[in-house]
Amino acid sequence: MSKTNLTRRGLIKTGAVAGAAGLTLPTYLRADGHSGFTNAPTGSTVTLGFNVPQSGPYADEGADELRAYELAVEHLNGGGDGGLMNTFSSKALQGNGILGKKVEYVTGDTQTKSDAARASARSMIEKDGAVMITGGSSSGVAVAVQALCQEAGVIFMAGLTHSNDTTGKDKKANGFRHFFNSYMSGAALAPILANNYGTERKAYHLTADYNWGYTTEEAVRNSTEAMGWETVAAVKTPLTQTDFSSYIAPVLQSGADVLVLNHYGGNMVNSLTNAVQFGLREKQVNGKNFEIVVPLYSRLMAKGAGANVKGIFGSTNWHWSLQDEGSKAFVQSFGTKYGFPPSQAAHTCYVQALLYADAVERAGSFNPCAVGEALSDFQFDGMGNGPTLYRGEDHQCFKDVLVVKGKENPTSEFDLLEIVEITPVSQVTYDASIFGGELGACNPGA
Amino acid sequence: MEAIILQILNGLDKGSAYALIALGLTLIFGTLGVVNFAHGALFMIGAFCAVTLSRLLQLSHTVIDDSQTDFLGNPLKVEVPYLYDIFGQSTGDAIIDWAVPISILFAIPVMIAIGVAMERGLIKHFYKRPHADQILVTFGLAIVLQEIIKYYYGANPIPTPAPDAFRGSFDFGAALGFDPNVIIYPYWRLVYFAFAALIIGGVFAFLQFTTFGMVVRAGMADRETVQLLGINIDKRFTLMFGLAAAVAGLAGVMYTPINSPNYHMGMDFLVLSFVVVVVGGMGSLPGAVLAGFLLGILESFASMREVLEFLPGLNQIIIYLVAIIILLTRPRGLMGRKGVMEE
Numbered sequence: 001m002s003k004t005n006l007t008r009r010g011l012i013k014t015g016a017v018a019g020a021a022g023l024t025l026p027t028y029l030r031a032d033g034h035s036g037f038t039n040a041p042t043g044s045t046v047t048l049g050f051n052v053p054q055s056g057p058y059a060d061e062g063a064d065e066l067r068a069y070e071l072a073v074e075h076l077n078g079g080g081d082g083g084l085m086n087t088f089s090s091k092a093l094q095g096n097g098i099l100g101k102k103v104e105y106v107t108g109d110t111q112t113k114s115d116a117a118r119a120s121a122r123s124m125i126e127k128d129g130a131v132m133i134t135g136g137s138s139s140g141v142a143v144a145v146q147a148l149c150q151e152a153g154v155i156f157m158a159g160l161t162h163s164n165d166t167t168g169k170d171k172k173a174n175g176f177r178h179f180f181n182s183y184m185s186g187a188a189l190a191p192i193l194a195n196n197y198g199t200e201r202k203a204y205h206l207t208a209d210y211n212w213g214y215t216t217e218e219a220v221r222n223s224t225e226a227m228g229w230e231t232v233a234a235v236k237t238p239l240t241q242t243d244f245s246s247y248i249a250p251v252l253q254s255g256a257d258v259l260v261l262n263h264y265g266g267n268m269v270n271s272l273t274n275a276v277q278f279g280l281r282e283k284q285v286n287g288k289n290f291e292i293v294v295p296l297y298s299r300l301m302a303k304g305a306g307a308n309v310k311g312i313f314g315s316t317n318w319h320w321s322l323q324d325e326g327s328k329a330f331v332q333s334f335g336t337k338y339g340f341p342p343s344q345a346a347h348t349c350y351v352q353a354l355l356y357a358d359a360v361e362r363a364g365s366f367n368p369c370a371v372g373e374a375l376s377d378f379q380f381d382g383m384g385n386g387p388t389l390y391r392g393e394d395h396q397c398f399k400d401v402l403v404v405k406g407k408e409n410p411t412s413e414f415d416l417l418e419i420v421e422i423t424p425v426s427q428v429t430y431d432a433s434i435f436g437g438e439l440g441a442c443n444p445g446a
Numbered sequence: 447m448e449a450i451i452l453q454i455l456n457g458l459d460k461g462s463a464y465a466l467i468a469l470g471l472t473l474i475f476g477t478l479g480v481v482n483f484a485h486g487a488l489f490m491i492g493a494f495c496a497v498t499l500s501r502l503l504q505l506s507h508t509v510i511d512d513s514q515t516d517f518l519g520n521p522l523k524v525e526v527p528y529l530y531d532i533f534g535q536s537t538g539d540a541i542i543d544w545a546v547p548i549s550i551l552f553a554i555p556v557m558i559a560i561g562v563a564m565e566r567g568l569i570k571h572f573y574k575r576p577h578a579d580q581i582l583v584t585f586g587l588a589i590v591l592q593e594i595i596k597y598y599y600g601a602n603p604i605p606t607p608a609p610d611a612f613r614g615s616f617d618f619g620a621a622l623g624f625d626p627n628v629i630i631y632p633y634w635r636l637v638y639f640a641f642a643a644l645i646i647g648g649v650f651a652f653l654q655f656t657t658f659g660m661v662v663r664a665g666m667a668d669r670e671t672v673q674l675l676g677i678n679i680d681k682r683f684t685l686m687f688g689l690a691a692a693v694a695g696l697a698g699v700m701y702t703p704i705n706s707p708n709y710h711m712g713m714d715f716l717v718l719s720f721v722v723v724v725v726g727g728m729g730s731l732p733g734a735v736l737a738g739f740l741l742g743i744l745e746s747f748a749s750m751r752e753v754l755e756f757l758p759g760l761n762q763i764i765i766y767l768v769a770i771i772i773l774l775t776r777p778r779g780l781m782g783r784k785g786v787m788e789e
Contacts, residue, residue, distance in 0.1 A: 056601070057601055057710065058601065059601035060600050060602045238761065238762050240714070242705055245459070245460070245632075245635070245746075246456045246460075246746040247749055249452045250452065250750065250751060252628065253449065253628055269602075269706050270603070273605070273706060274704075274705070277615070277634065277704070278632055279615035282614060283630075303605075304603035304604065304605060304706050305603075305605060306605025306607060331517060331518070335517055336518065412516065412517075412522075
């Protein structure tokens, strides 16, 4: 039997505290903050929240994402040349905003830190009334912001995030990813590696010690071991590491003849530079040329590694040299406005903004549940990656994956990677259940 | 055995960078009594001296090549360095290839000027303030400097390769009678180690064998007495700040081929360098150098796969662990002097 100690004075105190708390509740938890869903646009405009790294190590990538979003907003509002709206298979977008409302935007700085990214996303939702959050250059940030958007009842359109977890064990009903993932990189790369380097290889993995590193190592190991490669060692490297010499020096002693660098950003630039300095690529081991593989390439990062990327295989979500009509339209539009070709981060962000706007138009509502329904199992084309499916089971896009190689004779500072193969989507498709996680129910914030 | 030799070699170049930065830190602390948290930023600015000179050497004019197109399908604009026009392509390429070593000449005056300006413009106002104030203002300065560099150069690393003659690696294993490819070591890292030894030796010789150095050492021991002798010790200490900045800057210049420089590289070294100074003994120049190499080598050993399998994460804490052990057993550090930072 329980006994309560509720007194009159206690009740008054509790009531006062509860009242004060009610006054400070986030907008999206208050009844006056929505009309059936969070931040329902009531005027002639709609606000989107672009949450990108504007400071920190991925600031350049974030700047390119922001350029892409600004271009997308221009096109959605009927400005410029229309970009990918001209080649997009869906014709719901008319260039008059979204559902007739002019698109406005606010920006936040993720700093590539989960807590900072959540704080900026929260601010854009609560203070600025953003009805959708998009952007980012890190899986840790994507997972954190996606969870926040789920709680807040807004749609999250992920930017550059490659970990399996984003649409795997951490997937959410309000979250959607256009970018490819670690599994797809492994599945696309393995056959190319087998064709070029043979099936009897010994691989040594250096893996960034965080979420994305683990899933990438696992994906590449599974794919390469399935075709006959042996993994002789997998060493975790601290994310803050800048000099990888003490990790690279023992590689040759291990008997490995391939080094897989599961690194991204500054880690990738430094580890690859160190590996090339040590002359690994000039060595012969087990009677074979020593090789290096970088599972996830980014043109902006490849620029940092300079000539060291020459001849090294990796994968990428999109590249400006693609010759389909969508890619050509986007490169033309972006290049004319900014004077240089877009990065894969810019491409995925631009596409995500258009896909969201299109889904709202088709759903006839900004309600995140209606938008989610319109995006789920949506098939489209003309956005630069060939026919694409936004799978309803995990909100992951399935499309062809590019296997690329560092170009031997670049003609410009942008011409660093060459496309080796466009791996068909059937080869990188997997069962949604293999990574676990629950999508859960969509949350409109009501 | 091979693994041990390899990790000692790895530790030497890492230790060289720690030792050079810690040497400058100790010079500043020993002369001016200032705890300079902007010293890592000076290392970073040195690296960007190399980037700047490399870009200056590659200043180009544009030539339209109608036979090729750019990404928009327009005739390709080809950048032709002015050096080609002046010296011809082969000599121009050779000069650009040697940009990093040439940057040493560029960085010395630039870094001395920055060091002197920093000391006269800001740090001298904090001599009589508590160390906490000095740390705050110099740390703030470091953030300002790195944000300025990021504004002009971007956040991405900028490749600044070594001259072609120093690319590749030397096979120590084959030279020492081990199997080939077992103990390899990049040529440029050997150059870095030799360069660090030269700079450290030069600084010690300067302090030991010149009149200027003798006065500075006397000032470090007893500033007031030296001033009573009519010597303007403040002026000499300002120049020592400039010298310390140049040492950090040169360490940065020569480090650029090892890791592509970015705006944050100074911070990566700063905290470790302070641990090096404390372990070596506050104010002790030989202590800073000794601790730099010692911790560099220990860090390399802690990164070995065999060690990590046994003690995961040791590589991230080894330096701090050793610092705790040394400070518990020798509270003044390896070669610390009585009375320094103890009042």
